Amino acid sequence: TQAGYKPHHIAAITFTNKAAKEMQERVSARLGREQTRGLTVCTFHSLGMRILREEAQHIGYKKNFSILDASDSARIIGELLGSTGREAVFKAQHQISLWKNNLQTPEAAFQAADDDWAKQIAQVYAAYQTTLAHYQAVDFDDLIRLPTLLLQQNSEVRLKWQQRLQYLLIDECQDTNACQYALMRALVGLEGRFTAVGDDDQSIYAWRGANMENLRRLQEDYPQIKIIKLEQNYRSTARILKVANQVIANNPKLFPKTLWSQLGEGEVVRVVACQSETHEAEFVAQQIARNKLIYGANFADFAILYRGNHQARLFEDALRSARIPYQISGGQSFYDKAEIKDVLSYLRLLANPDDDPAFLRAATTPKRGIGDTTLGKLNDYAKQHECSLFQAAQSM
Secondary structure, eight states: OTTSOOGGGEEEEESOHHHHHHHHHHHHHHHOHHHHTTOEEEEHHHHHHHHHHHHGGGGTOOTTOEEOOHHHHHHHHHHHHTOOOHHHHHHHHHHHHHHHHTTOOHHHHHHHOOSHHHHHHHHHHHHHHHHHHHHTEEOTTHHHHHHHHHHHHOHHHHHHHHHHOOEEEESSGGGOOHHHHHHHHHHHTTTTOEEEOOOGGGOOOGGGTOOTHHHHHHHHHOTTOOOOOOOBOSSSOHHHHHHHHHHTTTSOOSSOOOOBOSSOSOOOOOOOOOSSHHHHHHHHHHHHHHHHHHHOOOGGGOOOOOSSGGGHHHHHHHHHHTTOOOOOOOOSOGGGSHHHHHHHHHHHHHHOTTOHHHHHHHHHSSOOSOOHHHHHHHHHHHHHHTOOHHHHHHHO
């Protein structure tokens, strides 16, 4: 408000729905609902979906296009790849995702391929995109890639969204990939009306396309940018900061900084070598019980972090044996449960009759005597008449 921007002209963009919700709650609590009415606080994917829904006609889509989840995407890629091997499909799916996050077309991916596998996957990529267009569907990566390409190629649409979102705030900028960075640039225009928050020491998502160099590019693309270092840490004690700084001391630095804390020295950080995974879990449970007994701590004061869900079982056994109550965070998403996906397939089909993956799930769940032979004939008819499976079922 002080800078003259109305709330409906401001967008705060982050990476997770949880972070977006928390950001919205904090802003509303500080400024009140009236001053934040119309403010956009969302993820990159949510913003991309909003743009696509409104501008769908510019890319040959209907407004009610379907959004495929990872399992639907994997099934299509598996069929095009001619493989049911989980590892092979996942590897191909991951590579296609990286290409999309780098804004590489199937043609560019094929030209850059340096071995037969990469060329094969580039061809699968091309067929995959054709299939998605036929289904009037997009995958998760397309929610950012397609609006980015649209804004880059259509000046009228780009101007419309630049006038609507006149100021951007980008959270966790070090985790942006090439596609997200390009979307940001298309929206902020040459004036560079944005605030980006990032930490080069916290860049951990390179495996999914994140590029820490985007922080460096900000200085090159917007020479007038003002850098403000946030060096006070509000979460950790001085000892934790010292250990963390020593661990990352040899990492390449874009922005050298000296972190400090007002939370005191804190306890000594310990590294304990355990005899086995079971011993490790038992040791952790014993330490929790000990601290509760000696210091009167609450069970809610403790958290156990592990690298993979497969490690959870050992800790659960140890905590149960010590009669320590616990709650596991994460695990299977509600929307990944089979029965929920079954119901959603019917809803997706009602919204978009061209959604063939939704039709296949709805037609075969629950089982009603429709087997591979029938589906094969239906698929042949649909291909011959260039229509959806739903239309083919009505016509045959």
